[in-house]
Every structure is written in structure tokens, then in C-alpha cells.
Amino acid sequence: MHIAVGVKQVYDVDQIKIDPRTLEPVYDVPLKLDDLSRNALEEAIRIKEITGGKITVIILNGVKIGEAVKEALAMGGDEAKIILSEGGFLDTAITASAIAEVIKSLKDVDLVIFGHASVDTYTGQTGPRVAEILGVPVVTQVRELRVNDDVLTAIRDLEDSLEEVEIKLPCVITVTNEINEPRLPSLSQILGARKKPVEELELSDLGIDLERGIEILHNRAPRVERLKRIYRDDTDIAAREIISELKKEGII
Amino acid sequence: MKKILVVAEHRKGEIRPVTFEMLNLSSSIPGETTCVILGKDIGGMAEEISKKADRVIMVQHDSLENFNSELYWVALEEIIKEENPDIIALGHTAMGMELAPFISERIDAPLATDIVKIEEVNGKIHVHKYVFSNKILAELELRDSDTYVITIRQGEFKEEIDDKNGEIEERSFTPPGSISKRFIEYVEPEEVGVDISKADIIVSVGRGIEDEGNIELAEELAEALNGVVAGSRPVIDSGWLPKERQVGISGKTVKPKLYLALGISGAFQHIVGMKDSELIIAINRDPEAPIFQVAHYGVVGDIFDVVPELIERLKKG
Numbered sequence A: 001m002h003i004a005v006g007v008k009q010v011y012d013v014d015q016i017k018i019d020p021r022t023l024e025p026v027y028d029v030p031l032k033l034d035d036l037s038r039n040a041l042e043e044a045i046r047i048k049e050i051t052g053g054k055i056t057v058i059i060l061n062g063v064k065i066g067e068a069v070k071e072a073l074a075m076g077g078d079e080a081k082i083i084l085s086e087g088g089f090l091d092t093a094i095t096a097s098a099i100a101e102v103i104k105s106l107k108d109v110d111l112v113i114f115g116h117a118s119v120d121t122y123t124g125q126t127g128p129r130v131a132e133i134l135g136v137p138v139v140t141q142v143r144e145l146r147v148n149d150d151v152l153t154a155i156r157d158l159e160d161s162l163e164e165v166e167i168k169l170p171c172v173i174t175v176t177n178e179i180n181e182p183r184l185p186s187l188s189q190i191l192g193a194r195k196k197p198v199e200e201l202e203l204s205d206l207g208i209d210l211e212r213g214i215e216i217l218h219n220r221a222p223r224v225e226r227l228k229r230i231y232r233d234d235t236d237i238a239a240r241e242i243i244s245e246l247k248k249e250g251i252i
Numbered sequence B: 001m002k003k004i005l006v007v008a009e010h011r012k013g014e015i016r017p018v019t020f021e022m023l024n025l026s027s028s029i030p031g032e033t034t035c036v037i038l039g040k041d042i043g044g045m046a047e048e049i050s051k052k053a054d055r056v057i058m059v060q061h062d063s064l065e066n067f068n069s070e071l072y073w074v075a076l077e078e079i080i081k082e083e084n085p086d087i088i089a090l091g092h093t094a095m096g097m098e099l100a101p102f103i104s105e106r107i108d109a110p111l112a113t114d115i116v117k118i119e120e121v122n123g124k125i126h127v128h129k130y131v132f133s134n135k136i137l138a139e140l141e142l143r144d145s146d147t148y149v150i151t152i153r154q155g156e157f158k159e160e161i162d163d164k165n166g167e168i169e170e171r172s173f174t175p176p177g178s179i180s181k182r183f184i185e186y187v188e189p190e191e192v193g194v195d196i197s198k199a200d201i202i203v204s205v206g207r208g209i210e211d212e213g214n215i216e217l218a219e220e221l222a223e224a225l226n227g228v229v230a231g232s233r234p235v236i237d238s239g240w241l242p243k244e245r246q247v248g249i250s251g252k253t254v255k256p257k258l259y260l261a262l263g264i265s266g267a268f269q270h271i272v273g274m275k276d277s278e279l280i281i282a283i284n285r286d287p288e289a290p291i292f293q294v295a296h297y298g299v300v301g302d303i304f305d306v307v308p309e310l311i312e313r314l315k316k317g
């Protein structure tokens, strides 16, 4: 089975700080392979362990994607296609068209796996869009997947329950973090990754309309209106005042 | 006046609340709402929806009983073409998130997902949505287009509109000959034990609790406060607390007098389930954690320092 995995590199949002004056995020934080991209890749590796075949990692980004690609190959990707852009924000419609073009050029892809959304922009659009462009069905938010020949059985997350669906290959799947525990590559895998084939493509060569979708006007931390009090340093004072507040409110 | 086409969401014979929240959009963007409902035996639901929509289009067929993005699209395509709406709204839900990108791609319309606000500014559509793990609120402008597609975050568009009395039209549907996707069944988690939705005081733990053994600390605090312990989804998925203790979109909605969030980041799926609590206190070591956006009191600190301190003081009385 030939599996394509779309991965994304994102800012480590856990480390993002906010400039208190402008309320804008400060971007001097490391980049990393998005968590759900790891889950997508892990699922591909597990499937390949059963069915055999090949895993192609596809990534689109403006800057410094070297590390994310190396990590994806170390985990178990067999080859990588990097789509280079000039940087700046790209609407998901553009990202999806580019990834779909690469998948089409690979010709024999049976299954495409993505994370269901990325931690930075959280649009959740790439998987279903790629499915539409390729003309294949999609199942999103999958937390359990079984492969029987050319049919997949997926347990999918609904808000208040789960749903079991069956889908024929070729298709697109997007996964949630419950689906697996991504592996950490060993040192020899990290070293071995260097020898794996990596091809670079230019976004502008793929023949895609780059003026689509959405423009960002600004990114700012929301103003917090509800918060009456925030304690930052002294846990002793915090504990004392919280308890006196609970007493005042008649809770204890 | 904009033409707003709302795709209704229902499951097991019940309309999902997000449907009515989408119909409330006409209070943000002056417009006329047409609600499309697809399914089987949906007459009663269409009736209910018509009280809040200007028009209802109902499509009934056995194959539409449960959501299937493949079939739903076929049923919607014709309606979208005929109606030519300015805005197509879906929920930012398991259903909407699977369908909206598909529609956007098909009709080549800009799509904004998970929005919490929409407005028209100088003839342009602007939307607000959270990015970077809910820490940042982005304002986005959609490029000019005949049609826009949006998915709305649940629990955000609550400003109710006046009653309407929309007409219900029925349309027919012929499913395509071959389909590659099939619904099998709903898988329900079993439920027994404590009903957290009735508790007055909840001590809720998130991934910050680190380890199953540390749940005891939360239990001790809950006992001192006369409350119960609940948790975020990762805690439940790890098996540290039973499923019926989960707070959030795929768990319970709670409105206790006190909700104490320990090491919970505040993902929207969690917030939806607890934001109407009377008093929310959050303890988290990340000062930018989005849980502080809904908290009344926040402590930036380590739960393993603050919680023992609280327990000690409570015990002293």
C-alpha cells in the first residue's frame, strides 16, 4: 500500500507569549512537527507494518522545514516531498491544492492521512479539501482504524458519541490524538533518515491560484473581561484569598 | 439583506443546538435564513426549525438517515445551486467540519471555520476565530466572492432571534448508484456512577495532573470542599477517571457553583462544557493558557504547590 501523509510544521504554541502592550503574539519560539501530524504518521507506519508498502511524507512551508522533515523520515517515512513557498500566510485552499497536485503526480497513492486540524490555525480543512480535489471519499476525526484489504473501518468522533463507518480505498482519513501514541525515533533511525530521498518542489510551479480564500487582518490576544483577579507569584497569598472568597460566596 | 443557508444538524431524532445558533446568525448579519434539513422521518424537526427560520427545505430519504458526507453533498449540491446563497453556514462539528471544506472546494467559495463572530465591514465579510491553541483571537477578511462558507463554534451565537414562521418545502432526492462510504452504527460509551452535572462543587483535573497516582490529590481537595472530581478528555482517555466524569463537548455540560480547573489548558471542546459555572477558578502554570479567559480567579502556578496549600487551609477551617 502506498500511503501519503500530509504533515505540518508549526510554532510551538505552548511557548508562545503575548506582548502585553500590543496584545500580539511574540513569534520567537521554536518550530516543531505538529502533534497531530505525528499521529497521522504513526498510523501510516502501523498500517505499513501490516500491509507493507511505502510512506511518502508531504509538507508545505515557507521557512526552515529541514527539522520537521528529518523527524518525519526518522519516525518511518520512506521519502519526502517538500513544497517550498515564499512564506507568509497561505489559505488552506491553496495548501490543499498543492498537496493534492503532489499526490496526483505520485499516481499510485491508496491512502492519504492527515491530522484532523493543526494546533496553530485550527482550520481542519486540508484533509476534506484534498479528498474533494482527488475525487475520493473522506472520513474525519478518526480515533480507531482497521484495514481489511481495500476497505477501512473507522471509529469517528462525534460530539456526544462515536460512529463506526466503512470506507473504500482510495480515500482520505484525518486522525485525532486518541488514535495512537506516536513513537520516538531511535538514534539509528535519525541517522538513517539522512539517506532517504527528499524532493523539493516550488509552489509557484504547481499551477495553483494563489489569490484565494482568506486574509488575516490581525492576530491579538483576546481581552479578558471576566477575570477579577489573577495571582502570579505567591501561592500562599493565592490560597488564602481564594479560600476567603469561597467563604464570602457561601461555597464553604 | 443576505441570503443565509443553514445546514441543520440532528442526531437520533433530535435537533442539535448548533442548528438554532446558526439561525441566530441573522442577528449578526441582517439576512433571510433558509434552513436545509436532510434525513429520514424529519417532519417534526422541520416543524420545530420553522419557528426560527424564514424558510425550511426538507429532503427525506432512507439513505439520509445518518450523516454521510458523500450523500449529504449530493443532496445539497442542487439546493445550493438553486438557492445561490450569500452565506452557507454549518456547525464546527464532526459533521460540519467534514462537509464545509468539501462545499468550499466544489463551489470555489472562501471558507472560514470555527468562527466566533461575523460582521460586515465596508461591504466585506469579517470573521473572528481563535488560533494558536485558543490563545489568540484572529480577525480575518474573506476575499470578495458570491458565496461564503462558514462553520460556527458551538455555544457562541446565543443571542436569540424573534420567532418566525417559515414555510416548509419538501424536495426529492435520488441517491447515486454507487457510494464508497457507509454508516455502520453509533458506538455509545457505557454510563454508570456519579452524575457530575448535578454537583455543586467540581474539582476538575487536566493533563497537568501528569499521572494517575496524582488524582488522589484532586480527590483530597474535592473532599475538603465537599465536591466531586471530574476531568478533561485526555484524563478520561488515559483511564484515570471514568467516562461519566468527562466535562466538555463529548462529555457532560456542568453548571456548578464552583468549578476548579487544575492543569486544564482550556480547549474550546472543554470550555463549552463548563463556562456557565457560577464561579470558575483556574490553576495553570502557563500564564497564557486560554482557561484564564473564562476564569473568574486565576492562579499562575504549579498545581502541586497550590493544591496542597489549599487543602491544608481548608482542613484548618
Ligand SMILES: Cc1cc2nc3c(=O)[nH]c(=O)nc-3n(C[C@H](O)[C@H](O)[C@H](O)COP(=O)(O)OP(=O)(O)OC[C@H]3O[C@@H](n4cnc5c(N)ncnc54)[C@H](O)[C@@H]3O)c2cc1C
Pocket: A141, A157, A158, A159, A176, B205, B206, B207, B208, B209, B231, B232, B233, B234, B235, B246, B247, B248, B249, B250, B251, B252, B262, B263, B264, B265, B266, B267, B268, B269, B270, B273, B283, B284, B285, B286, B289, B301, B302, B303, B304
Ligand atoms: C471531537 C473532539 C471532542 C473533544 N471533546 C472534549 C471534551 O469533551 N472534553 C475535553 O476536555 N476535551 C475534549 N477534546 C479534547 C480537547 O481538544 C483538548 O485536547 C483537551 O481538552 C485538552 O485537555 P487538557 O487541558 O487536560 O490538556 P492540555 O491541553 O495538555 O493542557 C494541560 C495544561 O496543564 C498545564 N499544566 C501542566 N502541568 C502543570 C502543573 N504542574 N501545574 C499547573 N498547570 C500545569 C499546562 O500549562 C496546560 O495548560 C475533544 C477533542 C475533539 C477533537
